[in-house]
Amino acid sequence: NAGVTQTPKFRILKIGQSMTLQCTQDMNHNYMYWYRQDPGMGLKLIYYSVGAGITDKGEVPNGYNVSRSTTEDFPLRLELAAPSQTSVYFCASSWDRVTGELFFGEGSRLTVL
């Protein structure tokens, strides 16, 4: 049972480039989330999804896009990368939208130069 799998683990981008962070979960969870974690800043919610075909913005959605075509996959797209998007990105999933028990992936470290 792999849980939540994120790829790539590390990536360096040039300003203006685009890329997609992949996230897959094998727990059949309906709810999936993307967070970013900056040093000393905790976790900020970028986008979330309550099921296939349904997505919504979190606290810091600007510069990102998501899609949810299947229950398992929730990719995060960065368009026109900026240095402010240098961060560690975590994907998470949950079976319950109320209690907050999230299962996290190991993170994707992105540097924009």
Next chain:
Amino acid sequence: QKEVEQDPGPLSVPEGAIVSLNCTYSNSAFQYFMWYRQYSRKGPELLMYTYSSGNKEDGRFTAQVDKSSKYISLFIRDSQPSDSATYLCAMSAGNTGKLIFGQGTTLQVKP
């Protein structure tokens, strides 16, 4: 004012010490309170979960919630070097599925 405030530390204690980690919050709608533990270069994992006010104990860990003071705590008894990690408090109003996280407190337990 941030919705959730947490002292980032770092906090360094000797092995065997009792550790107290705390968060304050401003949103009275929060009902679900969690503590996540995050080891270096890993994703957070749920450590403790509490609904509304009260205490919850799990082995060496005790979570306390005081909604009247908008204050939550995590106590670690007989701390071990393996407890060295960042501890993140998180809370939710329950009707949105969105967690609000504190900044995280970095704890180091020295042998």
